[in-house]
Amino acid sequence: MNRITLALGVALAALVVAAPVAARGSAATATTVTVTMKEFRFVLSKKTVPHGTVTFKLVNKGKLKHDFKISGKKSKLISPGKSGKLIVTLKKGKLAYVCTVDAHAAAGMKGKLTVT
Numbered sequence: 001m002n003r004i005t006l007a008l009g010v011a012l013a014a015l016v017v018a019a020p021v022a023a024r025g026s027a028a029t030a031t032t033v034t035v036t037m038k039e040f041r042f043v044l045s046k047k048t049v050p051h052g053t054v055t056f057k058l059v060n061k062g063k064l065k066h067d068f069k070i071s072g073k074k075s076k077l078i079s080p081g082k083s084g085k086l087i088v089t090l091k092k093g094k095l096a097y098v099c100t101v102d103a104h105a106a107a108g109m110k111g112k113l114t115v116t
């Protein structure tokens with residue numbers, strides 16, 4: 001009887017310890033980068049991200065519509081004062097990003113993100 005109670009107690013304690021570790025592990029793989037858009041440049045909150053799923057939070061602080069393209073994926077047009085989101089799975093490397101509106105990239109709306 002005592003043995004069973006002890007075993008149960010140990011099993012429960014293991015569960016309690018394991019649960020928060022698992023939750024923390026999955027949260028660590030989610031990467032979010034805030035991308036501020038303005039004429040004519042991007043400001044990224046991170047210049048290096050781990051490979052995997054990356055959420056780009058796009059915030060247009062400019063006066064024109066802008067978009068954000070990286071690794072073959074393009075966001076919707078973001079109006080001035082609005083924000084949007086682009087979720088992309090990135091592989092390791094140096095990835096170029098651009099705004100595809102008119103000649104915005106040539107004017108400076110481009111850069112490279114390092115993916116490790």
Ligand SMILES: [Cu+2]
Nearest residue numbers: 066099101104
């Ligand atoms: Cu633009």
